[in-house]
Amino acid sequence: MRWSQSFLPTLRESPAEAEIISHQLLLRAGLIRKLAGGLYTFLPLGLRVLRKIEAIVRQEMDRAGALEVLMPCLQPPEIWQQSGRYVTAADVLYHVQDRAKKEWVLGPTHEEVITTLAAGEISSYRQLPRNFYQIQTKVRDEIRPRFGLMRAKEFIMKDAYSFDVSDEAAQVSYQKMYDAYTRIFARCGLQALPVEADTGVIGGNLSHEFMVPAATGENEIVYCESGRYAANIEKAVSQGPLIPTPKTGPGPAPEQFPTPGVQTIDHLAAPPYGVAPHCQIKTLVYIVQSQPVVVLLRGDDQLNEAKFAVALGSNQFRPATAAEVFALLNAHPGSLGAVASTLKTPLNPLYADAALRGAAGMTTGANADGFHLRHIELDRDIRVTHWVDLRTVKAGELCAVTGAPLKIRRGIEVGQVFKLGTKYSETLGARFLDETGKQRPAVMGCYGIGVTRTLQAVIEQCHDENGIIWPPSVAPFVVCITPLSVVHGSPVMTLAEKIYAELSAQGIEAILDDRQERPGVKFKDSELVGFPWRVAIGEKSLAKGEVELKRRGGELMAVKADQAVARVREAVRGGGGGLG
RNA sequence: CGGAGCGUAGCUCAGCCUGGUAGAGCACUUGGUUUGGGACCAAGACGUCGCAGGUUCAAAUCCUGUCGCUCCGACCA
Numbered sequence: 304m305r306w307s308q309s310f311l312p313t314l315r316e317s318p319a320e321a322e323i324i325s326h327q328l329l330l331r332a333g334l335i336r337k338l339a340g341g342l343y344t345f346l347p348l349g350l351r352v353l354r355k356i357e358a359i360v361r362q363e364m365d366r367a368g369a370l371e372v373l374m375p376c377l378q379p380p381e382i383w384q385q386s387g388r389y390v391t392a393a394d395v396l397y398h399v400q401d402r403a404k405k406e407w408v409l410g411p412t413h414e415e416v417i418t419t420l421a422a423g424e425i426s427s428y429r430q431l432p433r434n435f436y437q438i439q440t441k442v443r444d445e446i447r448p449r450f451g452l453m454r455a456k457e458f459i460m461k462d463a464y465s466f467d468v469s470d471e472a473a474q475v476s477y478q479k480m481y482d483a484y485t486r487i488f489a490r491c492g493l494q495a496l497p498v499e500a501d502t503g504v505i506g507g508n509l510s511h512e513f514m515v516p517a518a519t520g521e522n523e524i525v526y527c528e529s530g531r532y533a534a535n536i537e538k539a540v541s542q543g544p545l546i547p548t549p550k551t552g553p554g555p556a557p558e559q560f561p562t563p564g565v566q567t568i569d570h571l572a573a574p575p576y577g578v579a580p581h582c583q584i585k586t587l588v589y590i591v592q593s594q595p596v597v598v599l600l601r602g603d604d605q606l607n608e609a610k611f612a613v614a615l616g617s618n619q620f621r622p623a624t625a626a627e628v629f630a631l632l633n634a635h636p637g638s639l640g641a642v643a644s645t646l647k648t649p650l651n652p653l654y655a656d657a658a659l660r661g662a663a664g665m666t667t668g669a670n671a672d673g674f675h676l677r678h679i680e681l682d683r684d685i686r687v688t689h690w691v692d693l694r695t696v697k698a699g700e701l702c703a704v705t706g707a708p709l710k711i712r713r714g715i716e717v718g719q720v721f722k723l724g725t726k727y728s729e730t731l732g733a734r735f736l737d738e739t740g741k742q743r744p745a746v747m748g749c750y751g752i753g754v755t756r757t758l759q760a761v762i763e764q765c766h767d768e769n770g771i772i773w774p775p776s777v778a779p780f781v782v783c784i785t786p787l788s789v790v791h792g793s794p795v796m797t798l799a800e801k802i803y804a805e806l807s808a809q810g811i812e813a814i815l816d817d818r819q820e821r822p823g824v825k826f827k828d829s830e831l832v833g834f835p836w837r838v839a840i841g842e843k844s845l846a847k848g849e850v851e852l853k854r855r856g857g858e859l860m861a862v863k864a865d866q867a868v869a870r871v872r873e874a875v876r877g878g879g880g881g882l883g
Numbered sequence: 884c885g886g887a888g889c890g891u892a893g894c895u896c897a898g899c900c901u902g903g904u905a906g907a908g909c910a911c912u913u914g915g916u917u918u919g920g921g922a923c924c925a926a927g928a929c930g931u932c933g934c935a936g937g938u939u940c941a942a943a944u945c946c947u948g949u950c951g952c953u954c955c956g957a958c959c960a
Contacts, residue, residue, distance in 0.1 A: 316895050446958050787919060823920035841919055
């Protein structure tokens, strides 16, 4: 490709709309342009990178035995009603109407479609296992698109769906995808960490997310430095709070004391009260399907809403309003409690975090504004109906696997694998006859990779102050040939053309910067766009019979002009990951 | 949806408070000088000041509404 014939609109300054470095570089390097919030056009070089990533994904999916298909983006709402996600995934569904006023939805994902296909086509255990995948544009009504391609209304995803005869067989399919994902991200030059993940509204019982560590990531990862434990914070567990819960008892009976104006844990912890947060019980009220549900936690803990959703079996809940709280407990937030003797009627259900088990000598609200109760013993004074792990793990707590202190860092989720079970095959009728002639639902798994997000994650991880540093495997071009003056027929230009032609003939993707620009502009641009290698050809070095070979972000090498092609080939072929 | 901020040339922004001929840098066009790290000189082109309404002799500027963008939160396979 000749630079002058391509379309590579680089920007010296970054547009105000871009906040994070990878978004800025996508725009500055001329890879994408915005049409509207969360909607982007891929320009020629951005598309080349996208195609490279897609090719890696295809190769690894094919290698793992998955079969490529292509499903419709426009889908009938009926299959969503059948699976139940017309309600549970309602927020992300776009609805459209045709001229007959018939409703359709735009596919945010394709479990319903592929399961409908399997329902019609797979009838025997002899046809299993099968794993279908596609690389396709997904459309989701994101509440807040942000960070360029990271969270967009429309994005390209690779999604795969496996069908197996049994749970054991499904586990094999799951592991194949897990391994394929590990290879895919490694080949893209990414360090991606598999972490245990919550399965969310998609359902299922086992899931891992592949996270690219980055300060700008939207997820928090809890991990043990041993490498033996890592989990999304929504799922993470530890050995428990660093400060143990007081459990001495039996002690004195509950005693009410005045706490005028106290509405927060911190306020009650301060003088004159001095009740340490871990000796307080936090009482939260949520509304689940119009019914109030009370949750108890230690005062120094935060409710993990993902864990709560798992406990409820639903993500359809919200915090109660002050009025709803008052109707239930006869007090306002700040003075709430679940002590049986302060209740009009027993609370059912009443959830409590496992860290409170056996707690004694605790303090909680008295369900009378301006009063609290001390000397509370959980087992004696509060009628808990559900004991569950509901707290959010904190950095420094001890790993449940190794006992070492846990750390927390942020990450970008580039892929997720789920073991789904039979939720979709049952609701959508994907059943087969086993070898005994018995009808059984297929055991499913689903596996996603955010292809466009992966592209941006590579930039987020591979850049310096001058621009992108593409791993060679996904670079738009592997080598940029930079003649420092562009005069047709000059020795410099003749050599540049020759190197360009020879590299191209050998299948090495080269871009020839034949623009009439000053050397500084060309150097800046080639580094901004991030080509892994650059061959600079100028009169000074050519007078010594040399050209300059430079690795992006690396060392400059003088190379004999007649060896330039061979040296580039060597560098490119031997360059490996190129993360330098 | 709640909170905050921003919409002026292709990009980055000034002008708005205190109403009175719409600006700068970069980019673009032409000519010239330059040519190893985002050149210089000269000339030029580029604007419904997001949109609508209102106040006023007069609105980029003040008021109201609306749309869009960004950030925080909520939300999210």
